[in-house]
Each structure stands twice: as structure tokens, then as C-alpha cells.
Amino acid sequence: MPRLYHKSEWFDEISPSALAEAEFEDILIQNADIIRANTVIIPFKKTVYSTEGSARADLAMISTDYRHWVVVEVEMSRHSLYGHVIPQVRTLREASYTQECVAYIHSKCPDLNKGKLADMVRGDPPDVLVIVNKPDTEWQREMRRYGAHMMVFEIFRSILNKMIFVIDGEPPRLAHHFLSELSFGLLPRCLTLSTPAALPVEPGVQFPILIEEQITYWERFHTATGAYLTPIGNPPLDPGRKYALIQSESGDYVIRPLTKNKGAIYDVAQK
Numbered sequence: 001m002p003r004l005y006h007k008s009e010w011f012d013e014i015s016p017s018a019l020a021e022a023e024f025e026d027i028l029i030q031n032a033d034i035i036r037a038n039t040v041i042i043p044f045k046k047t048v049y050s051t052e053g054s055a056r057a058d059l060a061m062i063s064t065d066y067r068h069w070v071v072v073e074v075e076m077s078r079h080s081l082y083g084h085v086i087p088q089v090r091t092l093r094e095a096s097y098t099q100e101c102v103a104y105i106h107s108k109c110p111d112l113n114k115g116k117l118a119d120m121v122r123g124d125p126p127d128v129l130v131i132v133n134k135p136d137t138e139w140q141r142e143m144r145r146y147g148a149h150m151m152v153f154e155i156f157r158s159i160l161n162k163m164i165f166v167i168d169g170e171p172p173r174l175a176h177h178f179l180s181e182l183s184f185g186l187l188p189r190c191l192t193l194s195t196p197a198a199l200p201v202e203p204g205v206q207f208p209i210l211i212e213e214q215i216t217y218w219e220r221f222h223t224a225t226g227a228y229l230t231p232i233g234n235p236p237l238d239p240g241r242k243y244a245l246i247q248s249e250s251g252d253y254v255i256r257p258l259t260k261n262k263g264a265i266y267d268v269a270q271k
Helices: 021-030 081-094 100-108 114-122 137-145
Strands: 003-006 009-013 039-043 047-050 053-056 059-063 069-075 127-132 149-158 163-168 178-184 191-193 206-211 214-222 227-232 242-247 253-259
Touching: 003 163, 021 039, 021 059, 021 069, 021 149, 039 100, 047 081, 053 081, 069 081, 081 127, 081 137, 100 114, 127 137, 137 149, 178 253
Parallel strands: 069 127, 127 149, 206 253
Antiparallel strands: 003 009, 009 149, 039 059, 047 053, 059 069, 149 163, 178 191, 178 242, 191 227, 206 214, 214 227, 242 253
């Protein structure tokens, strides 16, 4: 087994077969900031449903600004990739995450803002992250194929019960100043907010957004399942494109065309 030497102390790798999944989950929860800064990790054992069936994740990662959340499937390398992991990932990717999730999440972490959790769940479904305790190229290939992210989290322990973590990969992250993806949908002239909790504007309040350096005015409104922006007037936007709502250094809200960059969930095209 591999060993690490750090500050005059030897650390031995914990055998994948020696660590119970529940113990692995506890270590991840206790070290949330190592996995991703400004994130809360909670148990998330709630059953969710898709057209293919049902599944339960293990954990949920929630950004402290409520812009984004991730359901986490904690796996041991001894588990069957094709018989267990992939079916779980497919169901979690396609499942419906309802407002029932809000009550469940809040029960696990009452310090979280229930209203902002409701906005978060009303937006885009969570990403799926598989955390496994040993690297495997086949697992990495299959996770990419099914639209999931993967992180390898190996644990080394000293005779004094100190731990060192070796981490490969990272959870999905948001680009700086990005608030929400905006897209046209079934409601005429309305833009769907993918991350409603990121926009601190109450429904029914008019507020300005810069588009191509011109001021436009918008209102926010909610349905039972979504959050939207509706313009006052006719903004210069192409219904066939997706856009990003960002906040500039001066605090202004700005809409720009959206691009997707490796390493960040979203980025924005610059003028």
C-alpha cells in the first residue's frame, strides 16, 4: 500500500475494503471546506424519482449563497460500476427534485435559509457528483458519458490518527460574478432563472439590468415550479440564445451571452 511522509510522520493509505461507507461520508461532511469552499455538506438520503425508477443519494453540497447545489453519490471502489453506480447516477440525473426536498434539507441543517432553499430547488436540478475512494479510468469515462462529475478522495492515516487527504478532480464550480443562466421557454418573452436564489430581488419589483450597456427594466415572478424575469419593453435579446445574469464590480446587474467553459459551470462572453 502507498505511504506518505509528512512532518516527520508516516501516513499509511487506508485500505478501500477497511473503510465503511458511512464512515467515509462522515469524513467528507467534516471536511466540507477542503472539498469546496463556501459549501455546506449534509446527509441527503431522500428518495427521488425519475421515469426510470427511484434512487437515494448520500450527501448534498449546497453553496452558502444558494446559487448551486450538488447531490453526491459516495461510492467504494468495490461497488459494481454497471450494476449499481451507473443506474444510480442516471436516475439522480433525471429525477424530479420537488419542494419536498426543501423541508428535508432544512431538517438536516436548520441554519440554512428555508426561503432561499425553496428558490434554489425551484431552479435547475442539482448536478451529480460521484466521490470514490480509489482512482479508476473506467469510472471516470463512464461518469463523463452520463453527465456526472467524479472526485477521487483517498485517505491516509498516521499512527497518531492524523489524516492526510489526496484529492483528484473537483466538484462543479461557478464562474466568478455569475448569478444565473437565463433562457427563453414556454412563457412568451420571459426568461427562466436557473438559480433563483442568487438574485436578491422580490417578485413584482421593477429593477434595472444592463444589456449592451443600455438600461432595461425587468420584474421577477414565480410559478409553483419556476422563477422568471419578464421585461418592461422589448430588450435586444435573441430567443434562440442562452444568456448569463451576472453582477458587475460596481454592483449592476448585467445580461450577456452565455458560453460553457471547462473547469467552470458557466462563463460569459465578453464585449
